[in-house]
Amino acid sequence: MRWDADYAADIFPKLLDGLWLTIQVSLLGMALALLLGLVIAVVRYAKIPLLSQVLTGYVLFVRGTPLLIQAFTIYYVLPEYGITLSLFTSGVLILGVNYSAYTAEVYRAGIEAVPRGQWEASTALNLPAWRTWTRIVLPQGIATIIPVLGNYQIQMFKDSAILYGIGMTELLGTARELGVAGRSLEPLTIAGILYLVISYPAAILTRRLERRYAPTH
Amino acid sequence: MSEVLEYKGLFWDGLEQTILLTILGIGLALVIAFSVGLMGISRHRVLRSPAYVFVEFFRGTSIIVQLFWAYYALPFMGIKLDSFAAAVLVLGLNEGAYAAEIVRSAIKSLPRGQTEGAIALGMRPTLRLRRILIPQAVPAMLPSFGNVFVDLLKATPLVSFIAVQDLTFNALGVRTETQETTVIFVGLLVAYFVLGLVLALITWLLEKRFALDRRPHPLLRPLVSGGPGVTR
Amino acid sequence: MPQPTEQPTPRTQMIEFDGVSKSWGDNHVLRSLNLDVAAGEKVSIIGPSGSGKTTILRVLMTLETPDDGLVTVGGETLWDARHGKKPKETKHLRTVRGKVGMVFQSFNLFPHLTVIENIVDAPIHVLKLSKSEAYERGHDLLDMVGLASHADHKPPQLSGGQQQRVAIARAMAMRPEVLLFDEPTSALDPELIGDVLAVIRDLASDTSMTMLLVTHEMRFAEEISDRVVMFDAGTVVEQGPPDLILKNPSHDRTRSFLHAVLDH
Numbered sequence: 003m004r005w006d007a008d009y010a011a012d013i014f015p016k017l018l019d020g021l022w023l024t025i026q027v028s029l030l031g032m033a034l035a036l037l038l039g040l041v042i043a044v045v046r047y048a049k050i051p052l053l054s055q056v057l058t059g060y061v062l063f064v065r066g067t068p069l070l071i072q073a074f075t076i077y078y079v080l081p082e083y084g085i086t087l088s089l090f091t092s093g094v095l096i097l098g099v100n101y102s103a104y105t106a107e108v109y110r111a112g113i114e115a116v117p118r119g120q121w122e123a124s125t126a127l128n129l130p131a132w133r134t135w136t137r138i139v140l141p142q143g144i145a146t147i148i149p150v151l152g153n154y155q156i157q158m159f160k161d162s163a164i165l166y167g168i169g170m171t172e173l174l175g176t177a178r179e180l181g182v183a184g185r186s187l188e189p190l191t192i193a194g195i196l197y198l199v200i201s202y203p204a205a206i207l208t209r210r211l212e213r214r215y216a217p218t219h
Numbered sequence: 220m221s222e223v224l225e226y227k228g229l230f231w232d233g234l235e236q237t238i239l240l241t242i243l244g245i246g247l248a249l250v251i252a253f254s255v256g257l258m259g260i261s262r263h264r265v266l267r268s269p270a271y272v273f274v275e276f277f278r279g280t281s282i283i284v285q286l287f288w289a290y291y292a293l294p295f296m297g298i299k300l301d302s303f304a305a306a307v308l309v310l311g312l313n314e315g316a317y318a319a320e321i322v323r324s325a326i327k328s329l330p331r332g333q334t335e336g337a338i339a340l341g342m343r344p345t346l347r348l349r350r351i352l353i354p355q356a357v358p359a360m361l362p363s364f365g366n367v368f369v370d371l372l373k374a375t376p377l378v379s380f381i382a383v384q385d386l387t388f389n390a391l392g393v394r395t396e397t398q399e400t401t402v403i404f405v406g407l408l409v410a411y412f413v414l415g416l417v418l419a420l421i422t423w424l425l426e427k428r429f430a431l432d433r434r435p436h437p438l439l440r441p442l443v444s445g446g447p448g449v450t451r
Numbered sequence: 452m453p454q455p456t457e458q459p460t461p462r463t464q465m466i467e468f469d470g471v472s473k474s475w476g477d478n479h480v481l482r483s484l485n486l487d488v489a490a491g492e493k494v495s496i497i498g499p500s501g502s503g504k505t506t507i508l509r510v511l512m513t514l515e516t517p518d519d520g521l522v523t524v525g526g527e528t529l530w531d532a533r534h535g536k537k538p539k540e541t542k543h544l545r546t547v548r549g550k551v552g553m554v555f556q557s558f559n560l561f562p563h564l565t566v567i568e569n570i571v572d573a574p575i576h577v578l579k580l581s582k583s584e585a586y587e588r589g590h591d592l593l594d595m596v597g598l599a600s601h602a603d604h605k606p607p608q609l610s611g612g613q614q615q616r617v618a619i620a621r622a623m624a625m626r627p628e629v630l631l632f633d634e635p636t637s638a639l640d641p642e643l644i645g646d647v648l649a650v651i652r653d654l655a656s657d658t659s660m661t662m663l664l665v666t667h668e669m670r671f672a673e674e675i676s677d678r679v680v681m682f683d684a685g686t687v688v689e690q691g692p693p694d695l696i697l698k699n700p701s702h703d704r705t706r707s708f709l710h711a712v713l714d715h
Contacts, residue, residue, distance in 0.1 A: 004295065066415045067408045068373040071387065075404045082401055160281035167380065174284055181287075187295035190288045194280055202279045336559030336618075339512055340573035340625055341549050350572060354563045431563050 010188040013180050017189065020176030021196050027093045027172060028159040034098025035158070036151070039105025047110070057106075064103035070164050072100055077168040093165045093172075097158055104154060112147035113139065149212035156204045160197060173197070223402055226393045233389035234410070237375050240306055240385060241414075244371050247311025248318050252364075255315065256322025257348065270319070277316035283377050285309045290381040306378040314371045321363045325356040357429050365422030369415050376411075386410065464526070465490040465629060465661045466511065470533070471520030473506055480506045482685035483520070490525075490628075493655050493662045495672035495693070498682035499708055504665045507682070508631045511663070512553045513544060524550050525628060549577075552627030556634040558618045560606040567593065567602040570621045578625065585624075592620040596650050612643030616650050623654075630654070632664040644668070651675070669713055673697050681705045 042061065046054045064072070073096045080087065087095065116139050124134040163174040171179065177193035258270035277285070289305040300308065329352055337347040379388035387407065394403045466488040473481040480503040488494050496504045509515040510522060510530065516538055522530040529547045530538045538544075561569050570589040574580045580588075593599050596616040598609075606614055615635055622630060632651065636644040648671050655662060655675040666672055672679055673693040680690040681700070689702050700706050 063408070063412060066369070066412045068376045068387075068411050070376040071404060071407045071411060075408065079401050079404050160279075163281045163283040164377070166283070174281070174287070177284075178287065181291055185295065186287075186291035190284065190292040194284050194288055197281055197284060198276070198279045202275060205275075205279060330559075332555060332557050332559035333561065335512075335514055336555060336561070337573075338514060339551075339553040339555070339559075340621070341545070341577045342573060343545070343577075346576055350576065351561055355561075 004187075006185065006188055009185060010192060013189055014192065016176055016180065017173065017192055017196065020171060020173040020193075021200075023090075023170070024159065024162050024172040025200075027090065027097065027165065027170075028155065028162045030094045031097030031101065031162070032155050032158055034094055035101035035105050035154070038098060038102035039109060042102060042106035043109035043113075046106070047113070061103040061106055064100055069096070069100050069161060070167055072096060073164055073168055089168065089170050092168065093162070093170055096165070096168075097162060100161075101154060101158055105151065108147050108150050108154075109143075112143040112150075115146050116142045149208050152204070152208035152211060156201050156208065159201060159204075163197075222397045223393060223399050223406075226389075226396070229389045229393060230386065233384060233386035236303075236384055237372075237386040237414070240303075240310065240375050240378065240383070241368075241372050241418075243307045244310035244314065244375075245368050247307060248315035248367065248371065251312060251315025252318030252322050255319035256326075259319065259323040260326055262344075270323075274316045274319055277313050278320075282309060282313045282374055283380065285313060286377055286381055302378070302381045302383045305381060306375075306383050310371055310374060310378075314367050314374070317370070318364060318367050321360050321367065322356070325359045325363075326352050328359070329355055355431065358426065358431050361422060361426045361429060365419060365426075368418050368422065372414055372418055373411065376407075464488070465492070465524065466663070467521070467523045468507070468510075469521040469523075471510065471517045471522060471530075473503075473510065473515060473517050479685050481510070481517070484686065486680070486687060488629075488661055488663065490661055491659045492677045493664070493675055494678045494680060495664045495666060495676040496680045496682050497666065497669065497672060497708070498688070502683045503685045504682045505633055508553065508633050508663060508665060511629070512551055512631060513540075513548050524548075549625075550628040551631065552622035552625050552629070553631040553633065554615070554618050554622050554635050556638050558606075558611070558614045558638075560614055560618055560621070562606050565603050565605055566598065566609070566617050569606065569617060570624050573621070574624050589620075589624060592623050593617075595623075595653075596620045597646070610643055611639045612646050615639065615647045619647075619650055619654070627660065629661045629663065632662070632666065634665050634667065636666070636668060667712060669697060669709070681708070683708070 042057050045057055048054075073092075076096050076099070077087075077089075077092045120138055120142065121134065124138050129138070162172055165172055166175040166178060169175070173193050173196060177189035180189040255270045255273055258266040259274070261267050261270075286306065286309045289300060289309050290302055293300060293305075326348075333351055333355065334347060337351045342351070375385055376387035378385055379391060382388065390403050390407050394400060397403075464487045466486070468484045468486040471481055471484040472479070484507070486507070496507065498504050506515060510517050511524070513529070517530050517532045519532050519535075520530075521528065521533055524547050527543075527547045529544060532538050561572070564572060567586065567589050570592060571582075571585040574585040574588065575582060578585075590599065590602065593602055596619060598613055598616055598620075601609060601613065601617075606617070609617065619635075635651065636647050639647065648668065651664070652671075652675055654660065664672065664676070676693045678690060679693045679696040681688040681696060681702070681704070683704055688704050689696060689700065696705065697709065700709065
C-alpha cells in the first residue's frame with residue numbers, strides 16, 4: 003500500500019468542501035422529506051378520496067424504484083417538460099421526494115403506536131379533539147419516531163453520494179474528480195473515512211435517543 | 220419510441236446482468252448474514268468484536284463509495300478486481316451487513332427458555348442453534364430479509380458507475396443514442412418496480428414455506444411421524 | 452403416603468452442594484449452601500419467592516455458575532468454584548450434566564417441532580440413538596403420560612397441563628439420574644394441575660430416579676417426598692421428613708411461611 007501523505011494533505015481541503023455540500027443537501031433534503039411526508043401522512047389519515055389513493059400509489063412506487071433512476075428522472079426528464087432546476091435544488095428535491103415516501107410511513111406508524119387506551123382516556127376525560135392530538139397523542143407519537151427519523155437522516159447523508167451521478171461535486175463527486183485527475187486511493191479513502199466519521203457517531207447518538215424515547219424496542 | 224425498441228437486445232442483455240447481479244449479491248449477502256450474524260451472538264469476544272466492526276463499517280459507509288473504492292482504490296493496494304466481481308462483492312458485503320443484524324437480533328429475541336430447555340437436554344451450542352434456535356428465528360427474519368433483497372436490487376443501478384453493463388448502463392447508452400429521455404427513464408422505473416414485485420412475491424412464498432404453524436402435507440405425514448411401527 | 456426415610460450414607464450421595472454461594476450484585480441468592488441428596492431420594496424444596504430455591508436447581512442444571520463452593524453429581528465434580536476459581540464450561544462438565552434433567556415452570560417445549568419430535572430430538576442427536584429406538588422409547592413415554600394420541604400435534608395446540616406432561620416425557624427420554632422440577636405447576640390453570648401431579652407422583656413411586664422438586668403444592672410435597680427442605684434468604688432454614696417439617700416445624704420462619712401458604 004503506497005499512501006501519498008503529501009497528496010492526501012493537499013486534497014483534504016477540497017474534500018472538506020465536498021463534505022460541506024453533502025451536509026447541506028442532506029439537511030435540506032431531510033427537511034423537505036419531513037414536510038412532504040407529513041402532508042402525505044395527513045392526507046392519507048384523513049382519507050381524502052382519490053388523493054389518498056394516488057398518494058398511496060405514489061409512496062409504493064417511490065419505495066419500489068431505485069434512487070438513482072429517480073435522480074435521473076428528476077434531473078433529465080423534468081427539463082423536457084419545461085421545468086429546469088439548478089443542480090443543488092434538484093439534489094434536494096431528489097432526496098426529499100424519495101425519503102418522503104418513507105417519512106410518511108413513519109408518521110403513520112408513530113400515530114398508530116400510541117396505545118388505544120390513550121385515546122379512550124382522553125375521551126373519558128372529555129378532552130376536545132385538538133387537545134387530544136396536541137397534548138396527548140402527538141407528543142407520545144413523536145417521541146417514538148424521532149430515532150427512526152434520525153436514522154433516515156444518516157441514511158440520506160450517505161445516499162447523497164448518488165448525486166454524483168447527475169454531476170454534483172459533493173463529497174464523492176469531488177473525490178472522483180480528484181481521482182480521475184491524479185490518484186484514486188487517497189481521495190476515495192479519505193472520503194470514505196469522512197462519511198464514517200459523521201455517520202458512526204450520529205448512529206450512536208440516535209441509538210441512545212432510541213433507548214431514551216422508545217425503550218420498548 | 221420505436222427507435223428505442225430497436226435496441227431491444229441491449230435491454231435484454233442488461234436485464235440479464237441485473238438479474239445475475241441480484242442473485243449473486245443475495246447469495247453472498249445470505250452467506251455473510253449467517254456467518255457474521257452468528258458470530259455476533261457468540262459468547263467469545265474474539266468472534267463478537269470483528270462481527271460488530273464489520274456490521275458498523277458497512278452500515279456506516281455509503282455503498283456507492285464502497286463500489287468506487289473496490290474498483291478504483293484497491294488496485295493501488297495490489298488487488299485488481301474486474302468490475303462485475305467488485306459489484307457482486309460490494310453488494311453482497313454491504314447488504315450482508317444489514318442481513319447479519321437481522322439474523323443476530325432474530326435469534327436474540329427468542330425466549331431464553333428455548334435455549335435453557337435445549338441446554339437441559341444436553342444439547343451443545345451448535346446443535347442448539349441448528350435444531351432449535353435458527354428454525355424458530357427464520358420466520359421472523361424473512362420479512363426483513365425481503366426488504367434487504369429489494370434494497371439490493373435497487374442498489375444494482377449504481378454498478379453502472381463502474382461500467383458494469385447492467386440494465387441501467389445499457390439504458391443510459393441507448394438514451395445517448397436516441398435522446399428518448401422520458402421513455403427510457405420512465406421505462407427503467409417501471410422495469411425495476413416490476414423486478415421488485417417479483418422479489419417480494421418470492422419472499423412471500425418463502426414466508427409461507429417456513430411458517431412455524433405449518434401442518435405437514437397429508438401425504439408426507441407417515442414420513443414425518445418417523446420410525447417403524449408407528450401405527451400404534 | 453410417606454416413603455420410608457433412610458439416613459443417607461456418604462457413599463451414596465447423588466448430589467452434593469458444598470459451601471455454594473451465588474449473588475446477583477447485592478442480592479445473595481445462595482449463601483454458602485450445604486445440601487446433600489442421596490441416590491433415589493425425593494426431595495421437595497419449599498420457601499418464599501425469591502429465596503433462591505430455583506437457583507439451586509439452575510446451578511445444578513448449569514444454567515447458572517456458582518461464585519463459590521463445590522457441586523458434585525454422582526460423585527463427579529460439576530462446578531468447582533472454591534478458592535476463587537472461575538469455573539468454565541468444559542467437556543467434563545457436559546458429561547456430568549448429562550446425568551441431570553429439568554422440567555421448567557414454562558415448559559420450554561420447542562414450538563416448531565411436533566410433540567413426538569420434541570421428545571426424540573435430543574436422544575437422537577445427543578445420545579446418538581437410532582431413529583427407530585428413539586421413536587419407540589418416545590411413544591412409550593408419551594403413552595406413560597397419557598398423551599399418545601397427540602404425538603403429531605404441535606405444542607401450541609396443547610393445553611398447559613398437556614404441554615408440561617410432554618415436557619416431563621421429553622426430560623425422561625434422556626434417562627437422567629437426577630430429575631429437577633422447577634415449580635412445574637405454578638404456570639398452570641388450577642384444573643390442569645392434577646394431571647401433571649399424577650405423572651410426577653407415578654415417577655416418584657415407580658422409579659429410583661433422584662428427584663428435586665421446587666413447589667408450592669404442600670400437600671403434594673408431603674405425599675411424595677422423602678425429605679422436605681425449607682429454604683429462605685439463601686440458606687436452609689430446616690429440613691427433615693415431610694410430616695415433621697410440614698406439620699410440626701421448629702422454626703418460626705417455616706411456621707409463618709406455611710401459615711401464609713396453606714391458610715389463604
